[in-house]
Amino acid sequence: MPLNIEFEQFFLENGLRVILQQDKRVPITAVNVWYHAGSKNETPGKTGYAHLFEHMMFQGSQHIEADLHFKLIQSVGGTLNGSTFFDRTNYFETLPSHYLEMGLWLEADRMGFLLPALTQQKLDTQLDVVKNERRQRVDNQPYGIWLEKILESAYPADFPYHWPVIGYMADLEKAQMTDVKEFFKNYYAPNNASLAVAGDFEIEHAKKLAEKYFADIPANPEIPAFTAEFENYCSGEQRHVLTDKVQLPRIYSAYHMPAQGSPEFYQADLLSDVLSAGKSSRLYQSLVYKQQLAQDAQAFLLPLEETSLLIFIATAKPGIKIEDLEKALQQEIDDLCNSGPKEKELLRVKNQLEARKIRELQSVVSRADYLNMFAVYFDDPQLINTEVDRYESVSVEQIRLLGSKYLQTDNRVMLHFLPE
Numbered sequence: 001m002p003l004n005i006e007f008e009q010f011f012l013e014n015g016l017r018v019i020l021q022q023d024k025r026v027p028i029t030a031v032n033v034w035y036h037a038g039s040k041n042e043t044p045g046k047t048g049y050a051h052l053f054e055h056m057m058f059q060g061s062q063h064i065e066a067d068l069h070f071k072l073i074q075s076v077g078g079t080l081n082g083s084t085f086f087d088r089t090n091y092f093e094t095l096p097s098h099y100l101e102m103g104l105w106l107e108a109d110r111m112g113f114l115l116p117a118l119t120q121q122k123l124d125t126q127l128d129v130v131k132n133e134r135r136q137r138v139d140n141q142p143y144g145i146w147l148e149k150i151l152e153s154a155y156p157a158d159f160p161y162h163w164p165v166i167g168y169m170a171d172l173e174k175a176q177m178t179d180v181k182e183f184f185k186n187y188y189a190p191n192n193a194s195l196a197v198a199g200d201f202e203i204e205h206a207k208k209l210a211e212k213y214f215a216d217i218p219a220n221p222e223i224p225a226f227t228a229e230f231e232n233y234c235s236g237e238q239r240h241v242l243t244d245k246v247q248l249p250r251i252y253s254a255y256h257m258p259a260q261g262s263p264e265f266y267q268a269d270l271l272s273d274v275l276s277a278g279k280s281s282r283l284y285q286s287l288v289y290k291q292q293l294a295q296d297a298q299a300f301l302l303p304l305e306e307t308s309l310l311i312f313i314a315t316a317k318p319g320i321k322i323e324d325l326e327k328a329l330q331q332e333i334d335d336l337c338n339s340g341p342k343e344k345e346l347l348r349v350k351n352q353l354e355a356r357k358i359r360e361l362q363s364v365v366s367r368a369d370y371l372n373m374f375a376v377y378f379d380d381p382q383l384i385n386t387e388v389d390r391y392e393s394v395s396v397e398q399i400r401l402l403g404s405k406y407l408q409t410d411n412r413v414m415l416h417f418l419p420e
Helices: 049-056 068-075 097-112 120-139 146-154 169-173 177-187 203-214 263-276 282-290 322-339 343-361 364-378 383-392 396-406
Strands: 008-011 017-022 028-035 079-084 089-096 193-199 238-244 250-257 294-302 308-316 412-419
Touching: 017 203, 017 364, 028 097, 028 364, 049 079, 049 089, 049 120, 049 177, 068 079, 068 097, 089 097, 089 364, 097 193, 097 203, 120 169, 120 177, 146 238, 146 250, 146 308, 146 412, 193 203, 193 364, 250 263, 250 322, 250 396, 263 282, 263 294, 263 308, 263 322, 263 343, 263 383, 263 396, 282 294, 282 322, 294 322, 308 322, 322 396, 322 412, 343 364, 343 383, 343 396, 364 383
Parallel strands: 017 193, 238 412
Antiparallel strands: 008 017, 028 089, 028 193, 079 089, 250 308, 250 412, 294 308
């Protein structure tokens, strides 16, 4: 099923990329802004700033009072949110189509006029919110620190994926207004952002609105360059044992994989699906259903712009030793590396993936987000129409070779979580 999602793309003089994708079937419009800045743009001792700034962006700007962003969007029946990841931060609204101008005005005002409205009180309030979020999601959550420990072991202390997106509590405790303002000045500039609009609107009208609200925002000619490169593939296994207030032992393991968008990335994504996508997958059939060693077993690819991680998670059933579960998990990985998936297995996961992509792209919200992702990461929003083809071209032999190359013990972090 060839995809043909049509869109227009242009740049304002200040460097802002604007992508317009018209779809008049439903009277809603999605406004989506990506900034090419995430937790990888932080430095040791100053972590969590990208996520903190996601919160600050909803606290009002020069012409918009605190919390008015939410109130205005929700008062017309719209929805909005933001999210932070390792490589980017994004903000998005879904509106009745005749309120497109309001959405663009709100995004432009906080892009260009946020700093005058920042106060110490706002910062202190949001720091408390973020710290409480960390307590709920990480510190007080069973197995909550697993990803943090995986990242710390997988990457050197000065590599930008070494720390969690939410940051360390000690760094949040000492965050200063000057640090927060510096992060905004460095990265929240139109030439480091992409604006995508998808849905029911007139192209020429949207162009005029983008020009009206964003064109006067000054560019930052000195955005800090990202220069770190990861070369520590197959540099030796790291193993750790942690105890926590948990009921059952659990395995977390992570293998280094090439960066998102590389040919091997798509192979690794399909490999993880062969192992764990659905109840007909190898891990479920073997570990959960037949051998009854695990409560659950899954694999997924953590997509990162510089270098990715293929992560395995398996929870032991009561009375099962974690060593026996690891042995059985390793057997499934070895079998796939030795012989590759069967043609029928690969076809199944390709069909599942294609169906999922098609369903997602029916939504104007997903379309706007995908266009920005391909634009920001790869400078090519046209990939929205060709990414499925990259998956379709993957062969059984390519997956076997990928497994043989990367799914080796000297290329992984192994974490055992045990009950106290």
